[in-house]
Amino acid sequence: MNKSALSALLGLTVLVAGCSTMKTPSDLLKAPSQGSADGTITSIVQPYLPAGAHLTVPVQSESSSAIQLQDLDKDGQEEILAFYKTDKTGYEINALVLSKTGGEWKKLINITGVGSELDYVKYADVTGDGAADVLLGFSGGEGLGRELSVYSLSGGQLSEILKQPYDHLAVGDMTDEGKTDIALIHSTVDGDNQPESHLQLLRLQGGKLQSLSDQNISGMVIQAMYAKAAPAKSALIIDAAIGAHSSYTSLLTWANGSFTDILASDDYQHPALADSKNLVLKQLAPEPGGLLGEHSMAIKDYPLYSEDVNGDGIVEIGFLVPPAGAESFAPLATPFITKYYQWDGRTGLKLVQERFDRWGFNFHIPASWTGKYLLDLTGNESPAPWEHISFSYKDANSGEKAQLLELRLLAKKDWQAAEAQLIAAKASYKLLYELQNTSDETAPTVLVAVLPSANAGSKLTGPAAQEYEQLKLTLEEVRQLAGAPQKPRP
Numbered sequence: 001m002n003k004s005a006l007s008a009l010l011g012l013t014v015l016v017a018g019c020s021t022m023k024t025p026s027d028l029l030k031a032p033s034q035g036s037a038d039g040t041i042t043s044i045v046q047p048y049l050p051a052g053a054h055l056t057v058p059v060q061s062e063s064s065s066a067i068q069l070q071d072l073d074k075d076g077q078e079e080i081l082a083f084y085k086t087d088k089t090g091y092e093i094n095a096l097v098l099s100k101t102g103g104e105w106k107k108l109i110n111i112t113g114v115g116s117e118l119d120y121v122k123y124a125d126v127t128g129d130g131a132a133d134v135l136l137g138f139s140g141g142e143g144l145g146r147e148l149s150v151y152s153l154s155g156g157q158l159s160e161i162l163k164q165p166y167d168h169l170a171v172g173d174m175t176d177e178g179k180t181d182i183a184l185i186h187s188t189v190d191g192d193n194q195p196e197s198h199l200q201l202l203r204l205q206g207g208k209l210q211s212l213s214d215q216n217i218s219g220m221v222i223q224a225m226y227a228k229a230a231p232a233k234s235a236l237i238i239d240a241a242i243g244a245h246s247s248y249t250s251l252l253t254w255a256n257g258s259f260t261d262i263l264a265s266d267d268y269q270h271p272a273l274a275d276s277k278n279l280v281l282k283q284l285a286p287e288p289g290g291l292l293g294e295h296s297m298a299i300k301d302y303p304l305y306s307e308d309v310n311g312d313g314i315v316e317i318g319f320l321v322p323p324a325g326a327e328s329f330a331p332l333a334t335p336f337i338t339k340y341y342q343w344d345g346r347t348g349l350k351l352v353q354e355r356f357d358r359w360g361f362n363f364h365i366p367a368s369w370t371g372k373y374l375l376d377l378t379g380n381e382s383p384a385p386w387e388h389i390s391f392s393y394k395d396a397n398s399g400e401k402a403q404l405l406e407l408r409l410l411a412k413k414d415w416q417a418a419e420a421q422l423i424a425a426k427a428s429y430k431l432l433y434e435l436q437n438t439s440d441e442t443a444p445t446v447l448v449a450v451l452p453s454a455n456a457g458s459k460l461t462g463p464a465a466q467e468y469e470q471l472k473l474t475l476e477e478v479r480q481l482a483g484a485p486q487k488p489r490p
Contacts, residue, residue: 041067045082048096048107052087060137061121070123072153074131079108081134083118093118093138097158109158111151113138119146124171126180127152127161128205134158135171148184150204162204172226174236175254179205181212183236187220195220197240199259213258217250218242223305227315230345237306237315245331247303249317251343263298301331309340309353316340316352323375335377335389337365360409360435361389361447364481368471373404393457393471395464402457402468405449405478412445422450430475432482449478
């Protein structure tokens with residue numbers, strides 16, 4: 001069976017497995033019962049699975065399948081890897097590896113790891129022999145320890161060449177030397193009950209284990225990834241929690257034999273103080289014995305994950321910025337605007353997206369509004385949730401304001417009466433979405449958009465009136481800019 005045919009069969013297998021019932025948060029899937037005559041890749045794997053086997057999908061993997069294909073020895077023939085659990089125990093994860101020899105599939109090895117879920121699967125040439133090695137991360141579940149095992153195929157034998165504990169890991173050419181290394185992060189609590197983390201960069205080239213870097217990180221790491229961080233550069237991006245509820249981001253590049261956090265600079269200007277121009281950065285290596293992130297200005301009042309927010313393949317860094325007039329509010333009561341910036345690979349960060357995504361609201365602020373809007377809060381006087389928010393345009397010369405959009409959070413049971421009032425007022429409105437999994441029916445569960453009245457901008461004149469008209473949105477544009485929150489915010 002050639003490579004293209006095998007890949008096609010795997011695609012069919014994904015469809016078959018996808019119809020199975022989820023058994024645990026790690027997506028345990030019962031192995032389909034099919035004969036070899038059906039031609040699917042599952043029929044190749046099934047005879048090698050023990051009784052009571054259930055296929056399991058990795059939590060982190062480039063493929064979302066429990067059965068994956070990878071050429072592990074550069075012979076042009078892909079091996080089959082099938083990940084499964086059995087009814088015998090809930091604390092073992094297995095990886096079955098099949099190889100085709102002489103036209104027949106044979107079991108190469110069955111790997112057993114301790115854990116309740118398969119946390120990580122990646123294929124990368126960490127040994128430098130030109131063939132992909134297998135990286136498997138086994139986890140005891142959320143909040144419990146994880147263990148990485150690395151396997152390399154040589155001479156027909158798949159051998160374990162590394163076993164290391166980790167809390168977070170990243171893999172890639174982090175030193176820009178054309179070699180693939182492994183960054184492992186461990187988080188602990190010190191004697192003063194303060195969280196701290198430890199970053200180690202390992203290299204397995206030439207069959208020898210080298211520790212290239214061993215550095216401490218402030219706080220408890222909550223996310224780590226090696227990803228494209230600028231149009232022409234990648235970086236190790238770490239989000240860490242500090243204090244009672246704050247967090248910060250480190251953007252780590254390799255310099256002089258260690259990682260450098262380019263956001264940890266006394267000259268770095270926080271976005272809350274910046275205008276629409278690029279933020280100025282300066283590369284600053286940590287002091288000897290200092291902590292990565294110790295002097296970072298990329299600090300947020302609440303945890304905020306770095307992510308690719310605009311779908312361009314580049315990970316952006318998020319900041320929580322208080323809108324004008326709310327700088328003195330307590331963090332819990334502050335209507336933060338979430339702003340995402342993209343590194344230019346040199347000395348600047350460029351704003352790429354603004355959102356208001358707190359307390360059940362999720363609205364992507366149009367780029368045309370940047371630097372031209374105000375955020376007003378009315379209604380509920382309690383710290384959260386706010387029931388109404390209003391975006392307004394403000395004339396820089398006269399100070400006159402005109403409403404651009406109102407968003408309302410309502411209890412679902414109150415929506416019918418509220419809609420009747422909107423209809424009576426001949427308002428232009430749209431129900432955007434309902435919040436799911438809300439057990440308290442008195443809680444706000446419906447988000448509604450209301451456009452300004454026809455005479456909202458009547459006090460504006462000249463260029464200001466023209467600009468205001470250009471910034472106004474249609475209900476369809478509002479719908480496209482709104483979406484149900486993916487991550488709850490305080």
